[in-house]
Amino acid sequence: MSRPEAGKPFSIAAVQLSTSDDREENFAKAERAIDEAASKGARIVVLPELFQTRYFCQREDVDFFDLAESVPGPSVERLREKAHAQNVAIVASLFERRAAGVYHNTAVVIDADGAYLGKYRKTHIPDDPGYYEKFYFTPGDLGFQVFHTKYGAIGVLICWDQWFPEAARLTAMKGADVLVYPTAIGWHPDEKESHGAKQRESWTIVQRGHAVANGVPVVTANRVGFERANEREGGVEFWGSSFIVDAQGQPLATAPEDDEAVIVAEIDPSASELQRRNWPFFRDRRVDLYGDLDERFLSDR
Amino acid sequence: MSRPEAGKPFSIAAVQLSTSDDREENFAKAERAIDEAASKGARIVVLPELFQTRYFCQREDVDFFDLAESVPGPSVERLREKAHAQNVAIVASLFERRAAGVYHNTAVVIDADGAYLGKYRKTHIPDDPGYYEKFYFTPGDLGFQVFHTKYGAIGVLICWDQWFPEAARLTAMKGADVLVYPTAIGWHPDEKESHGAKQRESWTIVQRGHAVANGVPVVTANRVGFERANEREGGVEFWGSSFIVDAQGQPLATAPEDDEAVIVAEIDPSASELQRRNWPFFRDRRVDLYGDLDERFLSDR
Numbered sequence: 131m132s133r134p135e136a137g138k139p140f141s142i143a144a145v146q147l148s149t150s151d152d153r154e155e156n157f158a159k160a161e162r163a164i165d166e167a168a169s170k171g172a173r174i175v176v177l178p179e180l181f182q183t184r185y186f187c188q189r190e191d192v193d194f195f196d197l198a199e200s201v202p203g204p205s206v207e208r209l210r211e212k213a214h215a216q217n218v219a220i221v222a223s224l225f226e227r228r229a230a231g232v233y234h235n236t237a238v239v240i241d242a243d244g245a246y247l248g249k250y251r252k253t254h255i256p257d258d259p260g261y262y263e264k265f266y267f268t269p270g271d272l273g274f275q276v277f278h279t280k281y282g283a284i285g286v287l288i289c290w291d292q293w294f295p296e297a298a299r300l301t302a303m304k305g306a307d308v309l310v311y312p313t314a315i316g317w318h319p320d321e322k323e324s325h326g327a328k329q330r331e332s333w334t335i336v337q338r339g340h341a342v343a344n345g346v347p348v349v350t351a352n353r354v355g356f357e358r359a360n361e362r363e364g365g366v367e368f369w370g371s372s373f374i375v376d377a378q379g380q381p382l383a384t385a386p387e388d389d390e391a392v393i394v395a396e397i398d399p400s401a402s403e404l405q406r407r408n409w410p411f412f413r414d415r416r417v418d419l420y421g422d423l424d425e426r427f428l429s430d431r
Numbered sequence: 432m433s434r435p436e437a438g439k440p441f442s443i444a445a446v447q448l449s450t451s452d453d454r455e456e457n458f459a460k461a462e463r464a465i466d467e468a469a470s471k472g473a474r475i476v477v478l479p480e481l482f483q484t485r486y487f488c489q490r491e492d493v494d495f496f497d498l499a500e501s502v503p504g505p506s507v508e509r510l511r512e513k514a515h516a517q518n519v520a521i522v523a524s525l526f527e528r529r530a531a532g533v534y535h536n537t538a539v540v541i542d543a544d545g546a547y548l549g550k551y552r553k554t555h556i557p558d559d560p561g562y563y564e565k566f567y568f569t570p571g572d573l574g575f576q577v578f579h580t581k582y583g584a585i586g587v588l589i590c591w592d593q594w595f596p597e598a599a600r601l602t603a604m605k606g607a608d609v610l611v612y613p614t615a616i617g618w619h620p621d622e623k624e625s626h627g628a629k630q631r632e633s634w635t636i637v638q639r640g641h642a643v644a645n646g647v648p649v650v651t652a653n654r655v656g657f658e659r660a661n662e663r664e665g666g667v668e669f670w671g672s673s674f675i676v677d678a679q680g681q682p683l684a685t686a687p688e689d690d691e692a693v694i695v696a697e698i699d700p701s702a703s704e705l706q707r708r709n710w711p712f713f714r715d716r717r718v719d720l721y722g723d724l725d726e727r728f729l730s731d732r
Contacts, residue, residue, distance in 0.1 A: 253717050253720060254715045254716075254717060255715065256715065258709065258710075258711070269717065273720055274720070276730070290715070293643070293644060293710070293712050294644070294712065294715075294716065294717075295596030295597075295599075295600060295640075295644050296596075296600070296716070296717075296720075296721050296724060298596075299596060299597070299724065300720075300721070300723055300724065300729070303723070303726065303728050303729040303730065304729045304730050305729070305730030328679055328681055331680070331681070332643045332679050332680050332681075335636055335639045335640050335643055335680050336640045336643040336644055336680075337640075338636045338640065339596070339636050339637045339639070339640020339641070339643075339644070340640070342594070342633045342636055342637040342640075343594060343595070343596050343637055343640075378629055378633050379632070379633050379636050379637075380629055380632070408559070409559075409594065410559070411594050411595065412727070412728060414555045414556065414557065414591070414595075415555075415595065415597065415727070416554050416555060416570065416595075416597075417724075417725045417726060417727055418725075419554060419574055419575070419597075419601075420597050420601070420724045420725045421725055422601055422604070423597060423600065423601065423718075423721045423724050423725075424718045424719075424721045424722055424724075425604065425718060426713070426716070426718055427604050427713060428601070428604040428605045428606070429577070429604065429605050429606030
């Protein structure tokens with residue numbers, strides 16, 4: 131099924147982690163997970179969102195800006211060593227300090243030879259109870275991006291971006307072999323029983339929909355475990371369930387909802403090529419009729 | 432859970448039909464299905480794509496243009512009577528003759544008092560083996576539309592449109608309480624065993640994804656049954672499986688894959704209002720970054 135113009139197959143890993151209050155411990159755990167992914171054959175490894183720290187956005191506190199760092203900076207340097215040592219490309223989510231008062235939720239891509247390829251800044255910033263990200267993160271201004279690693283072209287998006295078909299589409303149009311989403315999403319404990327299954331299914335479906343609509347595999351690496359900002363808060367139970375789906379939205383690997391995991395699957399760009407030949411949505415997009423997508427809304431009823 | 436600004440709940444039906452070579456028989460069957468839907472409480476009824484005839488697009492034959500009609504025209508007049516008699520709004524798919532050499536795949540909306548509200552012309556036109564629609568249908572030039580019936584605002588799209596998130600988004604942005612898709616999709620018999628389940632699941636998932644991404648219910652009315660253009664063709668087994676999902680993409684009603692059916696479910700615009708309060712994607716769309724969606728592709732690798 132190999133196609134002459136498509137890239138070669140590669141294995142990719144989604145790393146699902148919990149975090150403690152110990153930043154060094156979290157970083158070391160991520161490094162061990164990268165080792166494990168490499169030992170399972172992965173050539174690209176995706177870490178969960180903000181893997182070095184607790185999900186601090188559960189409350190608004192200016193002191194948490196101290197957690198931010200330069201990008202590139204010390205974390206990138208440390209990940210470059212690991213990438214080179216293991217011959218794996220790494221997608222890592224970092225809390226970027228750009229300037230005083232300008233911080234971003236940023237993902238970097240490091241190639242398998244240790245080269246720093248660049249960064250993507252989270253475009254869509256959520257703000258709902260327990261996820262006060264608009265307080266911390268300036269909306270990304272680098273647009274949608276694809277990074278050309280030794281093993282494949284990676285379209286990088288982050289968490290809340292996953293609800294926006296526009297983001298998936300534009301990243302696919304830039305030539306991504308795969309879309310990856312470092313993620314931190316979970317249940318409010320008091321909603322889990324009544325709404326939890328539906329919430330997670332909506333999350334899975336909308337991303338599998340991006341795979342189908344764009345004929346591109348999707349990899350999502352989520353956080354796992356319960357975290358609570360303080361005694362007054364209900365906390366968040368990060369629901370894990372990281373997954374890899376193929377260009378038709380079919381599951382290739384899925385992580386549990388309640389434990390750390392390193393899942394690995396092979397991505398074959400030839401399969402996307404074939405998928406798009408059979409279902410040629412890019413051929414038929416009516417680019418003459420999409421101008422209003424840059425409007426906020428079209429009805430004020 | 433009623434919200435002051437949202438519309439009132441209404442029941443909607445998806446009608447799943449097979450067709451014979453007898454146009455009058457097909458039309459009468461659709462009328463009986465509308466009666467059945469009304470008796471089940473539906474106030475809006477969605478018929479499958481091109482319900483009056485066999486799916487003639489299985490082969491290219493200029494004689495089939497004889498099947499086209501003026502829109503509005505005789506079929507609209509007949510449906511207006513039925514709508515008025517049953518107090519139901521109807522979405523019906525027709526083969527429109529606009530001018531010599533200009534034909535469209537068109538859906539009309541008739542209000543529950545029999546008023547003709549207008550038409551939508553299929554925007555995205557497929558062309559793949561067994562679905563030679565580019566031969567018959569000029570791509571729609573009326574843009575994306577919502578029709579305000581007595582019972583709710585209906586966003587009308589048609590079949591192949593369902594693979595395009597842009598179409599769902601733009602129609603939702605026009606204020607639709609529900610997106611409806613008259614449809615004719617099925618399996619090639621020689622692919623059904625190997626690919627059939629995945630193909631249908633991709634189709635379901637991408638549309639449920641539109642519901643999630645837009646916080647809007649989706650109703651799809653598909654054709655059912657085996658049709659073959661002639662002895663030389665493999666034919667198409669239309670896979671039925673019409674469905675109604677809520678604003679979170681959760682199934683409310685699903686039809687079988689191998690039989691005619693009238694499925695009905697209640698749509699509550701208050702639920703969309705609540706869904707969008709909790710998951711405010713429209714608030715966070717980055718309309719400053721979507722300009723390239725009117726490009727064909729952004730990478731020529």
